[in-house]
Amino acid sequence: MKIATIDLKSVYLSLKSEVDAAVFRVLHSGQYVGGPEVEGLEREFAEFCGVPHAVGVSSGTDALRFALMAAGVGEAGRVSGAGEESGGRPVDEVLTSPLTFIATAEAITQAGGKPVFVDVDPRCLNLEPRNLEGVITSRTRAILPVHLYGQPADMDPILLLAKRHGLAVVEDACQAHGATYGGRAAGSLGDAGCFSFYPSKNLGACGEAGMVTTGSAQIAERVRRLRDHGQTEKYRHAEEGYNGRLDALQAAILRVKLRRLTEWNERRRVLAERYRAGLRDLVGRGGLLALPEEMPGANHVYHIFAIRVAGRDRVREALRQRGIETGLHYPMPLHLQPAYAWIGLREGSLPQAERAAREVLTLPLYPEMAEGSVDQVCETLRDAIET
Numbered sequence: 001m002k003i004a005t006i007d008l009k010s011v012y013l014s015l016k017s018e019v020d021a022a023v024f025r026v027l028h029s030g031q032y033v034g035g036p037e038v039e040g041l042e043r044e045f046a047e048f049c050g051v052p053h054a055v056g057v058s059s060g061t062d063a064l065r066f067a068l069m070a071a072g073v074g075e076a077g078r079v080s081g082a083g084e085e086s087g088g089r090p091v092d093e094v095l096t097s098p099l100t101f102i103a104t105a106e107a108i109t110q111a112g113g114k115p116v117f118v119d120v121d122p123r124c125l126n127l128e129p130r131n132l133e134g135v136i137t138s139r140t141r142a143i144l145p146v147h148l149y150g151q152p153a154d155m156d157p158i159l160l161l162a163k164r165h166g167l168a169v170v171e172d173a174c175q176a177h178g179a180t181y182g183g184r185a186a187g188s189l190g191d192a193g194c195f196s197f198y199p200s201k202n203l204g205a206c207g208e209a210g211m212v213t214t215g216s217a218q219i220a221e222r223v224r225r226l227r228d229h230g231q232t233e234k235y236r237h238a239e240e241g242y243n244g245r246l247d248a249l250q251a252a253i254l255r256v257k258l259r260r261l262t263e264w265n266e267r268r269r270v271l272a273e274r275y276r277a278g279l280r281d282l283v284g285r286g287g288l289l290a291l292p293e294e295m296p297g298a299n300h301v302y303h304i305f306a307i308r309v310a311g312r313d314r315v316r317e318a319l320r321q322r323g324i325e326t327g328l329h330y331p332m333p334l335h336l337q338p339a340y341a342w343i344g345l346r347e348g349s350l351p352q353a354e355r356a357a358r359e360v361l362t363l364p365l366y367p368e369m370a371e372g373s374v375d376q377v378c379e380t381l382r383d384a385i386e387t
């Protein structure tokens, strides 16, 4: 039997009557962008994250870009023209992880900042807080930790460091809807949290959507303005902004799915535990190097279940031949991407991220997945590794 990494259609079918009703409600309302569905989702998602403000935007990338701008990134270049330094490159530096989706770094550059990639903790592949202090300069403006795979980064030392140096902290929580750290929700820990509702995320729309969460009324206000062409009232523009609004159909569908999110995350954790039990004895014997490690204080929501294997590409091919689809998150760290050659980091500069990029392998895991399928992946993997 074939096993895919995700099955979005089965999610829809399991909620068909509620999703259909929500879609028809919007179609009949005549209001398709913004409006009561978007405001309803903002209220409900803010409550879910335990923050006073949530602002719906059109993607996780927009959420990151707007939150960074609202936190002051890019102002050096905009206000003083200081962006001319280093060949016209902007100077506000944002410390972030190289082991993430490119959107994290794109948002920094597009906000008018410069990404400064910092190596990760090999246990959880999140930013290693101890690597941050040494790269802080007078140009550093913010830290952008990514809660990779659904597990929050080690936020206490990051927040402490940010406070000491007067830096903003923006969370990339695009993979961590419902994850917690020290009992507090991802997205409520820094100055702002950024979520993607891309269809494959733990909370996914049927199209593109995103959200910024924040405790700051000022940040919320600025994000509201940026998503709508800088408008403060109709045809009055305090600044140039973007077309970054959330549409009502996505909001209505997300409201249905948000009610299931906690239950889905619990199911992900159950399946992750089953993988762990099924694979534990293989660790260290030949090919299987490590299973995902749960860090103290963090509640992992397993957006991605990534193991580490030697000879990853061979193992991946063996699984593919036996009908098991896998993923790579991520095969090339951002500092080695052609798009960031201008930063000038070479192979060997961030060894933990580089090593992880060679070894990580994402196994199928989604709430609708059957226990039997997990067992089948474990058995197939065992064969692939031992032969």
Ligand SMILES: *Cc1c(COP(=O)(O)O)cnc(C)c1O
Binding pocket: 059, 060, 061, 062, 100, 101, 103, 104, 146, 172, 174, 175, 195, 196, 197, 198, 209, 210
């Ligand atoms: C998905 C994702 C994004 C981007 O979200 P979009 O909605 O696709 O723009 C950003 N960062 C991380 C870590 C992601 O997984």
